[in-house]
C-alpha cells in the first residue's frame with residue numbers, strides 16, 4: 001500500500017520486525033472485530049453513520065476478487081448515507097449545508113482496477129475522484145515501472161491507468177485529481193514543489209481539460225507535507241487539498257484554504273464490517289476541529 005508510511009529496509013527485512021508486525025496486525029484485527037461487534041449490537045454504528053457530515057473514503061485498488069466485498073460495503077453504506085461526488089463533498093464541506101450524512105469516494109495512485117470499481121459504483125449511483133501521478137500514466141518502460149513499484153512498495157499486480165482510461169472515467173462522471181508528479185514526500189525541503197505540484201497540475205489540465213483539479217498529497221500524513229507545499233497547492237489554483245488523516249466535516253469551513261480535507265482509509269483486505277465500523281467511528285468522533293490544518297501546517 002503506497003500511502004502507508006514507508007519503513008526502512010532494515011526494519012522491513014528483519015524477521016523479528018516481521019513477527020512483531022504480524023502480531024500487531026493480529027491485535028489490531030481482534031480490537032476492530034471486538035469494536036465492530038459491540039457497535040453493531042448497540043446499534044451505535046447505525047447512529048454514527050446516520051450523523052449529518054461530509055465524509056470521504058480513500059481507497060487504492062479494488063481487484064476482481066475484492067469487488068464482491070466492495071459492492072457489499074457500498075450496499076450497506078447506501079442504506080444510511082447519501083453518496084455525493086467529490087466536488088459536491090468539497091462544496092458542502094466549504095459552504096454547507098451539512099444537513100445529512102454525505103459520503104464521497106476517492107482512489108489514490110491511479111491503478112487500473114479502478115475501472116472495474118467504477119462499474120460496481122455505477123450500480124449505486126456513486127462516483128469518485130481518482131488522484132493520479134502524471135509521471136507514471138502512459139509509462140511503458142519496464143525498468144521505470146519496476147523502479148516505481150519498488151519505491152512505492154507495491155505488492156499487488158495492479159498496473160496504472162493510461163490517459164484514455166482516465167478520460168473514460170470522466171465520461172462515467174468520475175473526477176481526476178492531482179496526487180503530485182512522482183508520488184514524492186512533499187514535506188522535504190529539497191522537493192521541487194513547482195515540478196511536483198504545478199507542472200503535475202498543468203499536465204492534468206492539458207491532457208484532460210480539468211482547469212482546477214482537486215489535490216491530495218502523497219502518503220497523506222502531516223509529516224509528508226509542508227506550509228510551502230500547501231501554499232503552492234492553493235496558489236496554483238487547485239479546488240481543494242486533502243490529507244489521509246481520518247475524520248469528517250460537520251460544519252462548513254467557510255473557505256477553501258481553511259479546509260484540510262480528512263479521508264478515511266478503506267482496504268478490502270479487511271472484512272466489510274471492519275471498514276464500516278472504522279468509518280462509523282470517524283463519523284461519531286468528528287468535530288468542527290476536523291476542518292483545521294493541524295500544526296505545523298496551520299498558518
Ligand SMILES: [Zn+2]
Pocket residue numbers: 002003108109179183218219
Ligand atoms: Zn498515493
